[in-house]
Amino acid sequence: MTSDPASVALPDIARVRSELAATAAMPRADAVQVCRSLRTRELAAIGAWQNAHLADASGTAIVEAITAVSDEIVRTLVARAFAKLGAPDDWSEQVGIFALGGYGRREMNPSSDLDLLVMATGSKAPDWLTKAYPDLQALLWDVKFTVGASQRPAAELARIIDEDFVTATAVIEQRPIVAGSRPVAEMQDLLARLRRRQSLAFLRYKLEELAKRRAQAGVSLFQMEPNLKSNPGCLRDVQLLRTMAFIVFGSRDLSALTGLEVITARDLEEVTVANDHLLRLRSLLHFHHQRKQDVFQLADQVRMARSLGWADVSSLRAVEHFMKAHYAQVLHVHQMVDLSISRLRALGHLGHKLILIKSRKVLSPDFTAVQGQVYLSHKDFWSLPDAGSRLIRMCRLAQSRDVRISLELQRAIKANLALITDEVRHDPSLGRVFLEILADAGRIHPILEDMHNCGLLGAYMPEFGNLTCHMQFDSYHQYTVDQHTLLAMSYIDAVAAGRMPGLPGMATIFPAVKRKDLLALGLLLHDMGKYMGRGHVARGAIMVSEVADRLGLTEEEEDFVYFLVERHVSLSDASRMRNVHEPSFLREFATKLQST
CATH class of the missing domain: 1.10.3090 (cca-adding enzyme, domain 2)
Incomplete structure (x- = not known):
């Protein structure tokens, strides 16, 4: 990890890559142990860096650091599994390895799942991939990733995302980890096809999903112990805004939503700040509890308010000032979601324009x-x-x-x-x-x-x-x-x-x-x-x-x-x-x- 508190928190990727390269000549058990130990060490270093520099360690820097380490380990394990079972030298033109979901967004918190797609080009997976894929899955689990992986030919994936919008949501957030030009092109083609054929149905599905999440969260987004991932105004809502931007404008960049005419660049900058805040809190929770923990409990709020430098002012406690600022950011995201939906409806993206x-x-x-x-x-x-x-x-x-x-x-x-x-x-x-x-x-x-x-x-x-x-x-x-x-x-x-x-x-x-x-x-x-x-x-x-x-x-x-x-x-x-x-x-x- 870098020792400069003003710089972005990133692991020493050159060193990580060098250590992982040495595993190619090791027996399987030794290679797995090296990868597992390296991952544990780097996560601990990232967590220690965040705690040491709470004043300037952004949430985005932390999740990107975790993602960068994960990328290197995944590439190493992919190369090992594929080489063992006879993949050709140019296999990356036949098969693409894509990160999905939060991993695809480069937003991996310490205990996040690792969502991976192994996509073969065309309509049929090569024989060597059919044999290598189970070994890759086993390696990922042995290194202690919580894996959500699938293996599909591009043609089959195109059919699936036409019908299964949960999978489509994850694929929209894809990011190539190891992929040649052909798999990348086929991925772009099937996503463009999704936008052409299913944009209306997909947006309606996402709004139904939003309504269910809000119903489960209760009557208010200002719960005393909010879920940082699923509560209104939290991480899922930021992800929804990005998904809307992609379906309507073809870009996952939030700035694309200025095309809705009412939402400003300043509005979206504030959404980005809120997202960073939520990622920061979620990483701190995961590191502290040493497991996936998304509910922001009262005890964590008190501890975190003090750690982040909030103080008792006037007659209010530090935690009250801290949570008031938190709720204000969450409210802004919530309002941007509602405003985006209103504009989508007004502009005809949710059906014919009303007379x-x-x-x-x-x-x-x-x-x-x-x-x-x-x-x-x-x-x-x-x-x-x-x-x-x-x-x-x-x-x-x-x-x-x-x-x-x-x-x-x-x-x-x-x-x-x-x-x-x-x-x-x-x-x-x-x-x-x-x-x-x-x-x-x-x-x-x-x-x-x-x-x-x-x-x-x-x-x-x-x-x-x-x-x-x-x-x-x-x-x-x-x-x-x-x-x-x-x-x-x-x-x-x-x-x-x-x-x-x-x-x-x-x-x-x-x-x-x-x-x-x-x-x-x-x-x-x-x-x-x-x-x-x-x-x-x-x-x-x-x-x-x-x-x-x-x-x-x-x-x-x-x-x-x-x-x-x-x-x-x-x-x-x-x-x-x-x-x-x-x-x-x-x-x-x-x-x-x-x-x-």
Whole structure:
């Protein structure tokens, strides 16, 4: 390994190659032992280098270093297996050895699988390959790779990827390790054929796969113990963006996605930074646990935050600052995936272009709904003196028409959040509009989610904005504070719509609640003190007064919201200590809690 901490972490490939070349004359068992020991030694050296230079060791440098060592060992074992069973001198023109998947992307973490394709040209594998391939597999396993290998003629592979899009995904990420011009050309031809024949079906399959992954991950991408590989916004999503780029534009380079017209080079640079961050964390996890470990557990988060130089600042712990930055990067990747899908659909890559005029509905002089999504009607909007006020009113209008804010409009809003001034925040007429949004039980969550995703909710309600991507480092919560709160808002919608069968009597009780807007406001604000650290209930209750003043609440209304925020942990505390179905407890609790 290099000793210069400012340089890229790469093994000494010349030395590795020299040591491996010496195995050609060794008996099989000795050669395997040398390869295995060399791999173990180099992985340990890469891990030690990463730990010694955490401040400047990029995740990409680490995985590329591991990939480079793996390449040299694979080439050595291929040469040994093929020579033993009579491969001709020009065998690389008959057979190509290709890395697939993460190995193909040069993104091998310490415990990653080694995915390999041995592809014969034409329609039939030569006899010598049929004999040599099992020996190659045995050698790879003996060296302690976790191998996912297959051997196919090019013609058979072309048929398979036409039907099996899991295999097609891996092949799209191929990289030749040992291959002459003919196998490389045939590989390029079959991938070009896939793009010509199956692009629509393939993209639809990938979106179905994405939907399943998101369903398995749960309702939020901000889980407290995320899976760095499969959770929304994590490594699988970056890989999906590259796959989209290849299918639509013929290049696996993320920069190709600028062809979707809305996504910028800066957006994609941030995706690359997020990918590097995730690869870095995943390598650290694998090295620390000495096995494949993709779930980022709380104990690992604490340890890694300290190791990476994060510190306690103000009333927040190092791990809370670290994870807030992590979630922000993951959120960006997630939003780029959604925006890419939106553009693919709009440009006809997911089927025929929709005749948008048929679904076009004018919401106001400034905004139009198309296919259930709100778009800006004219480019002069952002220069209007009351544009900030119009945005808040648009949200209420969108909610009342059951339409969502388009991703394109969300991006534009995010770029113009300075329009939400103190004057806008203190406008009592807008306060009433915001309360109307909160009063519309049954459809509160969708509009608040859109407002939050583009930063509008946090700009209008800074107390909530402070909670963005803020983790709750305890055993009671699964999500970040903002997502926990939005999830709670969705429960109001579910109760209003009768979708909470586990709450007997609620169908009668909830309609009788006269001020659903104040109930929802109390829920929206109940954890707003958490960004200041411990003692969040008292801190949050104190902050109610300022919010109430801006929204134009009466003293009685303010007292009710204060009551909700100040007492919100009482029932949860009681539920952990008492049987909430016991009548005597309920009478005692109701007397203690009283009302307002």
